[in-house]
Amino acid sequence: METLITLLVGVLVAVGVYLLLSKEMLRIILGTAILSHAIHLLLLTMGGLKKGDVPLLTETAAEYTDALPQALILTAIVISFAVTAFLLVLSYRVYQESGRGPRLRGRQDE
Amino acid sequence: MNNILVLPMILPVLVGVILVFLRPYIRVQRVLSVLTTMASAAVAAYCLHHIHLNGIMRLDFGDWLPPHGILFVGDSFAMLLVLVACAVSSIILLYAFATTGIETETMFFYPFILFLVAGVNGSFLTGDLFNLFVCFEVMLLASYVLLTLGGRKTQLKEGITYVLINVLASWFFLLGIAYIYGVLGTLNMAHIAVRVAETGQGPLLTLIAIIFLIVFSLKAGLLLYFWLPGSYSAPPTAVAALFGALLTKVGIYALYRMFTLIFIHDPVIYKIIGVLAIVTMVAGCLGAIAYSDIRQIVSYNVIISVGFVLTGLAIATNIAFQGASYYLIHDMISKALLFLLAGTVVYLTGRSKFNEISGLIRNYPLVGWLFFLTMLAIAGIPPFSGFIGKVYIGLGAIETGSYVLLAVSFLSSIGVLYSLLRVFLNSFWGETIISEDDQKPFQKKIGLPLVLLAVLIVGLGIGAELLSPYIQDAADTLADPKQYIRAVIGDDLE
Numbered sequence: 001m002e003t004l005i006t007l008l009v010g011v012l013v014a015v016g017v018y019l020l021l022s023k024e025m026l027r028i029i030l031g032t033a034i035l036s037h038a039i040h041l042l043l044l045t046m047g048g049l050k051k052g053d054v055p056l057l058t059e060t061a062a063e064y065t066d067a068l069p070q071a072l073i074l075t076a077i078v079i080s081f082a083v084t085a086f087l088l089v090l091s092y093r094v095y096q097e098s099g100r101g102p103r104l105r106g107r108q109d110e
Numbered sequence: 111m112n113n114i115l116v117l118p119m120i121l122p123v124l125v126g127v128i129l130v131f132l133r134p135y136i137r138v139q140r141v142l143s144v145l146t147t148m149a150s151a152a153v154a155a156y157c158l159h160h161i162h163l164n165g166i167m168r169l170d171f172g173d174w175l176p177p178h179g180i181l182f183v184g185d186s187f188a189m190l191l192v193l194v195a196c197a198v199s200s201i202i203l204l205y206a207f208a209t210t211g212i213e214t215e216t217m218f219f220y221p222f223i224l225f226l227v228a229g230v231n232g233s234f235l236t237g238d239l240f241n242l243f244v245c246f247e248v249m250l251l252a253s254y255v256l257l258t259l260g261g262r263k264t265q266l267k268e269g270i271t272y273v274l275i276n277v278l279a280s281w282f283f284l285l286g287i288a289y290i291y292g293v294l295g296t297l298n299m300a301h302i303a304v305r306v307a308e309t310g311q312g313p314l315l316t317l318i319a320i321i322f323l324i325v326f327s328l329k330a331g332l333l334l335y336f337w338l339p340g341s342y343s344a345p346p347t348a349v350a351a352l353f354g355a356l357l358t359k360v361g362i363y364a365l366y367r368m369f370t371l372i373f374i375h376d377p378v379i380y381k382i383i384g385v386l387a388i389v390t391m392v393a394g395c396l397g398a399i400a401y402s403d404i405r406q407i408v409s410y411n412v413i414i415s416v417g418f419v420l421t422g423l424a425i426a427t428n429i430a431f432q433g434a435s436y437y438l439i440h441d442m443i444s445k446a447l448l449f450l451l452a453g454t455v456v457y458l459t460g461r462s463k464f465n466e467i468s469g470l471i472r473n474y475p476l477v478g479w480l481f482f483l484t485m486l487a488i489a490g491i492p493p494f495s496g497f498i499g500k501v502y503i504g505l506g507a508i509e510t511g512s513y514v515l516l517a518v519s520f521l522s523s524i525g526v527l528y529s530l531l532r533v534f535l536n537s538f539w540g541e542t543i544i545s546e547d548d549q550k551p552f553q554k555k556i557g558l559p560l561v562l563l564a565v566l567i568v569g570l571g572i573g574a575e576l577l578s579p580y581i582q583d584a585a586d587t588l589a590d591p592k593q594y595i596r597a598v599i600g601d602d603l604e
Contacts, residue, residue: 090258
């Protein structure tokens with residue numbers, strides 16, 4: 001199961017990097033969103049996937065799910081949500097200022 | 111008692127939230143924001159002395175004992191940086207009062223500055239790796255907003271690059287965290303250090319160390335600095351000064367924490383850091399000499415100093431750590447002053463290339479002499495603040511026989527001196543181009559923060575003796591990670 005999810009993470013990273021390397025601003029933003037999904041899955045996988053019981057640790061519990069990766073992911077999701085929202089607003093402002101679709105064109109002197 | 115440790119982070123957050131609701135009352139916002147940063151500085155000064163007397167402070171949130179909960183750890187190194195960061199941002203706020211327009215100020219300018227300061231302080235104080243990530247993000251989100259606030263075209267353009275590069279760096283940060291949790295099963299920094307020491311730093315852990323090196327190099331501008339000159343010269347002067355003084359220093363702090371506490375068993379990493387530092391200093395010097403835009407030159411000076419501070423980490427002896435602590439403090443103050451001066455020159459003349467300006471010293475003698483003083487301080491000429499740090503790092507380099515590092519880092523001082531002297535000779539000396547009738551009036555309220563920072567620079571140079579017990583504490587903790595580990599999880603886990 002872990003291997004399968006890791007492969008999925010690899011596919012998501014490949015897609016994300018491909019989108020990130022394009023010139024279209026919207027594609028880049030989608031790329032960052034997909035990349036962040038990939039890393040969230042990886043965090044979950046690294047903590048060990050579900051082993052069959054609730055994340056409660058009592059004196060006698062033989063099996064429990066590690067709750068920490070889930071807490072980490074929850075935080076990371078909120079942060080990436082905020083950053084994506086900010087990026088969308090930023091690219092909309094660029095669109096308003098420049099009057100054309102936000103494209104990355106590099107610099108004149110480079 | 112130790113609850114006081116959380117104040118440097120929680121005060122700016124709370125006041126920032128309150129200020130959001132006080133949007134129309136600019137005067138109240140100004141007073142509250144500067145009071146908050148000053149209060150945080152006072153708390154940090156108190157904690158610093160407390161640490162000197164009683165050892166490292168620790169605050170477990172919700173009384174979850176380490177390694178189970180999130181915690182704040184205040185050691186002298188972190189607390190010195192918190193103190194200087196808060197003091198410098200108070201002074202930069204004074205400059206912002208005088209120069210920021212009312213349209214920007216009503217767009218939640220001060221709350222975001224406070225959030226930035228909160229993120230910076232949190233990053234310095236936290237003892238948990240994931241909490242470090244969160245504090246980084248608090249700081250970065252505030253900096254995204256401050257960089258683009260105002261919406262000029264260059265700001266938006268540089269904003270996109272800056273946001274994307276930081277999103278990518280944060281992605282790698284999470285990658286490192288995921289791997290380290292998978293391998294060691296803990297995120298408490300002291301606990302990670304213990305487990306790394308137990309299992310031995312094999313290839314897998316060295317790989318993780320390299321991932322963290324990449325992440326924090328991106329944030330600190332160590333070699334991976336290509337985004338820095340553009341995004342540090344785009345925003346308004348006060349914001350640029352805040353960035354130049356604080357943001358890269360957080361990355362440097364994280365590098366120091368990582369490679370003096372956790373990944374200390376593989377000498378290859380220090381070699382890599384040394385090479386990166388050398389390349390950074392050389393490339394920074396080339397950049398500082400290549401451009402004629404004053405703001406670009408100043409940004410490249412930030413990069414040179416990043417390389418210089420990290421030679422201290424590459425050498426990794428007690429005396430080099432002392433030098434690095436002195437130099438980090440000096441660098442926060444002097445870079446803030448340098449950015450403010452560069453911005454003031456651009457504001458007063460309306461031009462940004464140094465060869466289009468001349469004879470400013472007749473129009474604005476104060477700005478001219480302060481620039482001269484800052485230049486001497488950054489180049490490391492006694493009795494100013496840069497001197498003592500450079501001497502100690504040099505002593506460390508001689509002690510370990512790293513003569514290449516020594517030569518490059520001291521030659522970089524000449525590069526710094528040359529790049530700034532060129533600006534000084536061209537723009538401040540020579541025929542004056544602005545007649546006395548045309549010159550913009552130099553307001554006292556712009557002069558005040560500049561003078562305050564200059565006083566700090568001279569004070570740090572002359573009063574280095576006063577600081578030395580705290581610097582000694584900081585270097586001792588960095589050189590002997592057991593102190594930090596013992597303070598966090600006690601003797602039984604060692």
